[in-house]
Amino acid sequence: MIYAANFKTNHTRKSTALYMQTLNEKLRAKNPEDKVYIFPPSTALEKYVGDFTVGTQNAYPAHNGAYTGEIGVEQLDEFDIKTILIGHSERRELLNESQENVAAKFSFFKAQDFEIIYCIGEPLEVREKGFEAVMKYLLAQFDGIDTEYEKLIVAYEPIWAIGTGRSATVEEISSTHRALKKAINEKPLLYGGSAKPANIKEITSIAGVDGVLVGSASLDAESFFQMISHQ
Numbered sequence: 001m002i003y004a005a006n007f008k009t010n011h012t013r014k015s016t017a018l019y020m021q022t023l024n025e026k027l028r029a030k031n032p033e034d035k036v037y038i039f040p041p042s043t044a045l046e047k048y049v050g051d052f053t054v055g056t057q058n059a060y061p062a063h064n065g066a067y068t069g070e071i072g073v074e075q076l077d078e079f080d081i082k083t084i085l086i087g088h089s090e091r092r093e094l095l096n097e098s099q100e101n102v103a104a105k106f107s108f109f110k111a112q113d114f115e116i117i118y119c120i121g122e123p124l125e126v127r128e129k130g131f132e133a134v135m136k137y138l139l140a141q142f143d144g145i146d147t148e149y150e151k152l153i154v155a156y157e158p159i160w161a162i163g164t165g166r167s168a169t170v171e172e173i174s175s176t177h178r179a180l181k182k183a184i185n186e187k188p189l190l191y192g193g194s195a196k197p198a199n200i201k202e203i204t205s206i207a208g209v210d211g212v213l214v215g216s217a218s219l220d221a222e223s224f225f226q227m228i229s230h231q
């Protein structure tokens with residue numbers, strides 16, 4: 001299983017360092033087959049040593065240049081970061097990233113040989129229209145995306161389940177993942193949206209779920225480790 005922590009705009013450089021240390025001590029007990037990713041805010045990127053991979057929540061598709069407020073490959077190289085989240089619904093919605101922007105970012109970081117966790121997800125009004133509408137919406141989020149890319153991991157995060165405490169039901173996750181797995185040639189597929197210690201066992205036992213992308217419940221190292229070590 002894959003367990004990925006997306007801190008979003010939470011934690012400082014100092015609290016992230018403490019988190020990494022605390023988590024890494026606990027990770028000695030993890031199943032060696034499981035893989036852990038941490039996406040701290042950009043100000044907390046560092047060459048952390050541990051049984052996990054550190055990635056960036058975002059970057060501009062350039063090596064360096066005049067892109068005020070952004071970071072590029074040169075800044076990521078300093079910390080050996082070779083993993084990126086692309087397409088998160090918060091960036092699509094709050095920062096107006098279009099499918100075209102997202103696809104350009106994907107192509108750029110693919111060319112840089114980055115591991116890409118590519119996020120897709122539908123809003124509530126689409127889910128309420130039914131499964132067919134959901135799949136049409138989700139598949140459109142693969143426009144311009146190379147689903148054959150070998151370093152691709154997809155994360156399905158229904159927007160209405162993010163940060164709401166209400167995760168999708170087993171049936172919703174199961175049917176959506178089954179259809180998505182076919183569309184992405186069986187690439188690893190994570191679920192995200194109110195995943196937490198209380199529902200991790202149920203979610204990870206669904207066929208077609210290869211792991212989770214966790215926001216709120218990952219902010220505390222103990223809670224995130226409870227998810228990683230659930231049995």
Ligand code: 13P
Pocket residue numbers: 006088157161162163164165192193194195213214215216217
């Ligand atoms: P929550 O786990 O807080 O619902 O956030 C999910 C998410 O957006 C991870 O990228």
